[in-house]
Amino acid sequence: MLSIKSFSLKITQDKRAKNNIFFSINGFLLKERDYMIGIFGGSGFYNLLDEVEIIEKETPFGPPSSPIMLGRLGKKEVAFIARHGAHHEFPPHMIPYKANLYAFREIGVTRVIAPTAVGSLKKKIEPGHFVISDQFVNFANREDTFFDEVPVTHISSADPYCPETRDVVIKAAKKLNLPLHESGTVVVVNGPRFVTRAESNFYKSNGWDIINMTQYPEVVLAREMEMCYTNISLVTDYDAGVKDDSSVKAVDVKDVMINFQKNTEKLKRLILDCIPNIPDNRGCACGSSLENARFG
Numbered sequence: 604m605l606s607i608k609s610f611s612l613k614i615t616q617d618k619r620a621k622n623n624i625f626f627s628i629n630g631f632l633l634k635e636r637d638y639m640i641g642i643f644g645g646s647g648f649y650n651l652l653d654e655v656e657i658i659e660k661e662t663p664f665g666p667p668s669s670p671i672m673l674g675r676l677g678k679k680e681v682a683f684i685a686r687h688g689a690h691h692e693f694p695p696h697m698i699p700y701k702a703n704l705y706a707f708r709e710i711g712v713t714r715v716i717a718p719t720a721v722g723s724l725k726k727k728i729e730p731g732h733f734v735i736s737d738q739f740v741n742f743a744n745r746e747d748t749f750f751d752e753v754p755v756t757h758i759s760s761a762d763p764y765c766p767e768t769r770d771v772v773i774k775a776a777k778k779l780n781l782p783l784h785e786s787g788t789v790v791v792v793n794g795p796r797f798v799t800r801a802e803s804n805f806y807k808s809n810g811w812d813i814i815n816m817t818q819y820p821e822v823v824l825a826r827e828m829e830m831c832y833t834n835i836s837l838v839t840d841y842d843a844g845v846k847d848d849s850s851v852k853a854v855d856v857k858d859v860m861i862n863f864q865k866n867t868e869k870l871k872r873l874i875l876d877c878i879p880n881i882p883d884n885r886g887c888a889c890g891s892s893l894e895n896a897r898f899g
């Protein structure tokens with residue numbers, strides 16, 4: 604039975620540091636259920652869940668890309684936001700990233716699983732393969748912090764992806780025999796256009812592996828909120844082509860759609876297999892990202 608709830612939280616102004624608001628609100632509201640898994644995924648994912656609850660949320664950064672779908676998978680509570688909107692209405696540069704991460708954190712999400720479509724920058728990383736990113740290089744020009752005021756905050760992003768949840772995903776992918784690259788550096792570009800051959804060659808010449816338009820700033824906004832962030836990249840194309848192989852054409856939207864849809868079932872299976880194996884209690888350091896990150 605589908606139940607629909609609609610509410611928004613009243614946020615009291617904290618004049619000392621407005622950026623602390625969500626932490627104190629969460630600490631008060633969510634102590635009983637501060638362990639949810641948040642997934643950026645569309646209807647293909649949450650239609651498998653029982654007793655889905657739809658939450659319409661407002662945040663200080665506007666509404667998230669879509670209503671939040673809450674449900675259960677076994678003993679785990681999971682929440683879904685459709686990153687590009689319920690009707691794919693947000694291009695990558697217009698996604699309300701801050702609202703999405705804020706909304707997840709506010710309902711009690713501590714682990715974010717973020718599937719993305721990516722282009723390959725290496726011949727051996729083929730369309731249909733999966734890459735579990737462990738580093739990013741950012742070329743996107745977007746708002747990427749919750750901390751514009753005091754206390755001045757510098758989170759570490761030396762290892763921006765959660766090691767604990769990455770391990771769970773890698774183990775599940777191996778068990779499913781998926782074509783897998785256990786690590787990879789993703790280049791994030793602003794979009795919405797695809798890159799030029801010259802840009803693509805520049806990225807390749809640096810040894811970077813895959814290219815995408817959405818992992819940044821999601822990954823660092825999650826870290827600022829002390830959430831674990833784990834990416835699952837599904838390769839859909841060869842970006843601007845493969846050097847010295849003119850038979851491989853440059854990417855277009857049709858390629859991305861076809862290859863993504865072709866592999867959606869595998870991606871869904873992988874995520875659903877991971878969920879029961881994600882520990883409720885975190886053994887990683889993601890939950891204390893703000894310790895030693897602040898002046899004063």
Ligand SMILES: [Zn+2]
Nearest residue numbers: 765831887889
């Ligand atoms: Zn973690």
